[in-house]
Amino acid sequence: MKYQHKLEKERMCPIEHGLEAFGGKWKARIICVLSTDDTMRYKQLKKELSNITDTVLAAMLKDLIADGLIARTQYNEIPPRVEYALTDKGRSVLPILQSICAWAKAHTTRDLEAELPSCKSCSQLP
Numbered sequence: 780m781k782y783q784h785k786l787e788k789e790r791m792c793p794i795e796h797g798l799e800a801f802g803g804k805w806k807a808r809i810i811c812v813l814s815t816d817d818t819m820r821y822k823q824l825k826k827e828l829s830n831i832t833d834t835v836l837a838a839m840l841k842d843l844i845a846d847g848l849i850a851r852t853q854y855n856e857i858p859p860r861v862e863y864a865l866t867d868k869g870r871s872v873l874p875i876l877q878s879i880c881a882w883a884k885a886h887t888t889r890d891l892e893a894e895l896p897s898c899k900s901c902s903q904l905p
Contacts, residue, residue: 806842811873821861
């Protein structure tokens with residue numbers, strides 16, 4: 780007898796697919812941070828994100844690379860050098876994230892700038 784899963788995998792709508800690819804606390808922030816420079820090294824990313832753990836950063840980078848939003852380039856040098864950059868697909872997400880940022884600023888009574896300063900990408904928005 781063939782094993783059957785108790786629950787079938789749920790079908791996702793396009794919004795869920797997008798949120799899985801670039802949603803959540805860290806993926807969107809990593810994309811925004813990478814948008815400010817052509818390339819960044821791991822330590823630069825970690826410094827910009829300040830309160831992210833190495834484990835979470837490594838996992839999020841791996842996911843973003845697998846989804847084609849970030850490219851990882853390793854140089855065969857001593858010491859080894861690895862750089863991360865947004866792909867064209869990754870850059871295509873920026874207007875969406877900037878729209879979300881603008882919406883959040885327009886629809887809150889909280890002082891978001893004091894609590895959570897905008898990333899460099901969104902700080903230019905009205």
